[in-house]
Amino acid sequence: MRNPFGRRSVTDLSPPAKLGAFVVLLFWAFVVLFPIYWLLVTSFKTPYQVDKGPFYVPFVDFQPTLDAWRYILVELGNDTLRPYLNTVIVGLSSSVIALLMGAAAAYALVRFTYRPRVGAIGLAIGSVAFAFIATALGAPFFLAAGSGVAIFAILAQAIGRRFTRAMGNSDIAFWLISQRILPPIAVAVPLYVLYQQIGLLDNIVALIVTYVAANLPIVVWLMRDYFASLPRELEESAAVDGASVYRIVRSIVLPISAPGLVATFLIVLVFAWNEFLIALVLTSANAQTMPLQVAAQNATRGPQWWAMSVLILIMITPVVAMAVALERFITRGILVGALKG
Amino acid sequence: MASSDSSIDAAPQEPVPSGSALRVRAARQATGTLGAWRSDGAARWLFIWPAVLLILVLSIFPLVASVALSLSRLAFHQGGVDLKLIGFANYQQLLFGLERSHFLGVLRTPNLIGWAIVIATAALTAAAWIRSARSGRVRPMGLILRLIGGLLLLGSVWILVQALASDGGRPGALIVTLIFVFAGILFQYTLGLGLAMLLVQQIPWRRFFRIVFLVPLTITPVGVGYMFLMMTDTSKGPLEPIWVALGLRNFTWVTDPWLARLAVIIGDTWQWTPFVFIVLLAALESLDQEVREAALVDGAGRWQAFRHITLPAILPVTTTIVLIRLIEGFKIIDMPNILLGGGPGTATQSMTLQAYIDWNTLNLGRSAAIAYLLLILVSVVATVYVGFVRRRVTELA
Numbered sequence: 064m065r066n067p068f069g070r071r072s073v074t075d076l077s078p079p080a081k082l083g084a085f086v087v088l089l090f091w092a093f094v095v096l097f098p099i100y101w102l103l104v105t106s107f108k109t110p111y112q113v114d115k116g117p118f119y120v121p122f123v124d125f126q127p128t129l130d131a132w133r134y135i136l137v138e139l140g141n142d143t144l145r146p147y148l149n150t151v152i153v154g155l156s157s158s159v160i161a162l163l164m165g166a167a168a169a170y171a172l173v174r175f176t177y178r179p180r181v182g183a184i185g186l187a188i189g190s191v192a193f194a195f196i197a198t199a200l201g202a203p204f205f206l207a208a209g210s211g212v213a214i215f216a217i218l219a220q221a222i223g224r225r226f227t228r229a230m231g232n233s234d235i236a237f238w239l240i241s242q243r244i245l246p247p248i249a250v251a252v253p254l255y256v257l258y259q260q261i262g263l264l265d266n267i268v269a270l271i272v273t274y275v276a277a278n279l280p281i282v283v284w285l286m287r288d289y290f291a292s293l294p295r296e297l298e299e300s301a302a303v304d305g306a307s308v309y310r311i312v313r314s315i316v317l318p319i320s321a322p323g324l325v326a327t328f329l330i331v332l333v334f335a336w337n338e339f340l341i342a343l344v345l346t347s348a349n350a351q352t353m354p355l356q357v358a359a360q361n362a363t364r365g366p367q368w369w370a371m372s373v374l375i376l377i378m379i380t381p382v383v384a385m386a387v388a389l390e391r392f393i394t395r396g397i398l399v400g401a402l403k404g
Numbered sequence: 405m406a407s408s409d410s411s412i413d414a415a416p417q418e419p420v421p422s423g424s425a426l427r428v429r430a431a432r433q434a435t436g437t438l439g440a441w442r443s444d445g446a447a448r449w450l451f452i453w454p455a456v457l458l459i460l461v462l463s464i465f466p467l468v469a470s471v472a473l474s475l476s477r478l479a480f481h482q483g484g485v486d487l488k489l490i491g492f493a494n495y496q497q498l499l500f501g502l503e504r505s506h507f508l509g510v511l512r513t514p515n516l517i518g519w520a521i522v523i524a525t526a527a528l529t530a531a532a533w534i535r536s537a538r539s540g541r542v543r544p545m546g547l548i549l550r551l552i553g554g555l556l557l558l559g560s561v562w563i564l565v566q567a568l569a570s571d572g573g574r575p576g577a578l579i580v581t582l583i584f585v586f587a588g589i590l591f592q593y594t595l596g597l598g599l600a601m602l603l604v605q606q607i608p609w610r611r612f613f614r615i616v617f618l619v620p621l622t623i624t625p626v627g628v629g630y631m632f633l634m635m636t637d638t639s640k641g642p643l644e645p646i647w648v649a650l651g652l653r654n655f656t657w658v659t660d661p662w663l664a665r666l667a668v669i670i671g672d673t674w675q676w677t678p679f680v681f682i683v684l685l686a687a688l689e690s691l692d693q694e695v696r697e698a699a700l701v702d703g704a705g706r707w708q709a710f711r712h713i714t715l716p717a718i719l720p721v722t723t724t725i726v727l728i729r730l731i732e733g734f735k736i737i738d739m740p741n742i743l744l745g746g747g748p749g750t751a752t753q754s755m756t757l758q759a760y761i762d763w764n765t766l767n768l769g770r771s772a773a774i775a776y777l778l779l780i781l782v783s784v785v786a787t788v789y790v791g792f793v794r795r796r797v798t799e800l801a
Contacts, residue, residue: 067608068607068608071606072606072697075605075606076605081605081607084602084605084607085607085608085609087598087602088599088602088603088607088609088613091595091599091617092612092613092616092617094674095616095617095619095620095674096616096619097642098631098632098634098635098674099619099623101631101634101635101642102631105634113640114640115640116639116640116644117640117641117642117643117644117645119642164454164455164458165455167450167451167452167454167455168451168452168454168455168456170451171447171448171451171452172452175447175448175451175452177448177452187460188460188464191460191461191464191465192464192465192468195465195468195469235452235456239455239456239459241783241786242459242463243731243732244731244779244782244783244786245463245466245467245779246734246735246755246756246759246775246778246779246782247735247756248735248737248756248759248760248763248771248774248775248778249466249467249470249759249772249775249776249778249779250462250463250466250470251763252466252469252470252473252763252768252771252772252775253465253466253469253470253473254462254466256469257465257466257469272458272462273462275458276458276459276462276463279455279458279459280459283455284728288724307447308447309447333621333622336622336624337622337623337624337625337626337627339624339625339626339738340737340738340756340760344763353624354624354625354626354627357624357626357627357630358626358742361630361742366630366633368630368634371627371630375623375624375627375630375631378624378627379619379622379623379624379627382622383619383622386615386618386619386622387615390611390614390615390618393618393682393686394614394682394685394686394689395686396686397682397683397686398686398690399683399721399724399725399728
């Protein structure tokens with residue numbers, strides 16, 4: 064058998080150095096895995112065993128019990144299932160929507176040229192502001208939104224064409240990406256009021272919409288760099304042969320950018336799956352997600368470590384499984400920074 | 405500005421076409437427009453509008469509403485709440501008034517080291533400004549802008565020194581956030597790069613390591629906070645034997661401000677190193693190995709090869725990943741909140757946490773003011789970073 068630490072090429076490390084690298088990597092794997100192992104053993108402990116100092120190995124140090132698991136899965140039953148389903152629905156649907164919208168925008172920003180006019184942009188912002196001020200002053204939401212759209216449509220013909228100073232693709236991209244700078248706490252409170260007005264408070268639709276908006280900038284950012292690194296020639300020759308944009312996207316762009324899409328999807332999913340602050344503000348009972356449920360275990364009697372461990376474990380299992388299954392896409396899919404500027 | 409579309413359309417003076425040519429042109433124009441509408445033209449707008457619209461609605465509105473909120477105070481009366489406009493009182497309170505010790509920190513006269521730092525910064529800034537003034541390549545407007553930038557830099561260093569390098573000074577939420585962000589990025593990047601460098605080698609168990617190293621990223625920050633709360637428990641936590649051996653059994657992280665901050669930074673690093681790692685690994689694996697091979701064959705040392713070949717090649721990725729972490733890092737709240745509740749005192753209170761606490765106590769105005777100051781801070785840091793670091797790097801690459 065070949066020595067696994069043997070040298071394969073000039074750029075490879077010498078065997079002792081390789082062994083050293085292996086040991087360092089093992090150590091970091093331990094640093095990563097030990098807290099998770101601790102979660103696992105804690106989930107099999109009784110409150111008494113947790114309190115009586117550290118026990119490491121089940122059956123040797125302590126007698127494991129399924130109490131915590133039974134408590135979370137059976138006794139709490141629906142109170143665990145509901146937030147779990149909410150997390151799954153909100154996480155998956157918001158990530159898919161954000162990926163669709165963001166990837167489309169990113170592709171458009173790389174392949175088409177836009178010259179939005181300052182006048183039209185100002186008018187759009189003004190119309191949106193009008194709709195919200197009207198809502199705030201007590202007008203019904205749909206009336207306010209409708210009149211906002213109407214004002215925009217009418218004035219766009221008159222005013223929008225006057226101010227023709229144009230901006231370019233990079234301005235749009237910069238604006239979209241810069242929205243990620245917004246701190247969630249600055250967004251959460253106004254959104255609370257907004258969703259209250261339109262009756263979407265404590266509703267997963269509100270969470271989905273908010274997460275899509277919060278994750279769009281990341282998708283645009285990552286996918287724009289990815290699309291920019293793809294060769295243009297293939298698409299150009301297809302266009303010359305008369306294929307429509309949709310056809311080109313479906314048959315050429317989507318297949319070759321699968322790694323990028325998968326990697327971006329995973330990153331966005333992790334953000335939506337684990338988000339805490341916005342969920343805390345926008346939900347109260349029905350639409351609560353798992354991170355809130357985890358935090359809720361820190362009750363008046365102090366943190367319920369055993370229950371918390373179970374919740375964290377069942378929460379991370381699907382994501383970890385997905386990451387393991389899709390791992391080979393991830394490193395090929397992140398080409399961030401490939402774009403200049 | 406005043407030019408309109410019609411004047412542009414009228415500009416090219418074409419010869420008047422004859423009848424048949426006109427008909428052909430009209431037909432071509434019609435099919436062209438129709439075709440464009442069905443394929444490219446529609447796609448152009450269909451692809452970008454949903455994203456633009458959603459962001460427009462869901463970010464412009466909170467932005468405007470936050471300004472209004474930050475300029476007002478909630479007044480509770482029977483049967484409802486009233487927002488009363490109070491101008492910049494919230495900001496004034498945070499930056500100059502009662503809340504300053506909480507927000508900026510307790511500012512005292514700097515000690516010797518503090519003065520040394522201030523004087524060194526002042527000298528360096530002045531030298532840089534004089535050099536750019538002498539070079540003659542910078543226009544007067546640019547010089548004025550640079551002067552303002554320099555003074556701003558000096559001002560922020562002055563505040564930092566007053567809080568950190570002085571007797572009796574104490575950093576507030578703003579400075580603590582900066583510490584979390586920059587220390588976090590430093591650790592995460594160093595560790596992430598180190599691990600990625602090791603893992604591009606032909607090493608056994610590569611796939612195992614790659615998957616395992618990703619795991620912390622998938623755990624909710626709230627969960628990571630509680631996990632580290634268990635880890636750092638010196639009497640019941642799994643590291644208890646180590647604490648005992650070190651004679652630290654009765655020691656708690658919570659009592660010392662700097663240790664508490666360190667605990668937060670360790671937790672944050674544990675969670676976010678994988679992100680840096682995976683992106684850098686992707687970058688390293690996509691590098692062309694031949695150049696490096698040639699350099700090594702020609703007798704270059706490993707350090708030289710890294711310094712002159714690998715490092716420049718991954719610089720663009722580095723700047724992007726640092727920018728992402730910079731933007732995300734400023735939002736830190738879960739870890740200090742769960743680990744220590746912002747304590748001891750307010751030693752680990754980040755800006756988002758302070759805003760959250762104000763929101764919880766229904767001081768919505770001040771909460772919005774803090775959030776807005778945070779937004780300004782991140783924007784300034786990100787802009788300066790993009791302007792100075794990123795542009796220079798992309799010019800190099």
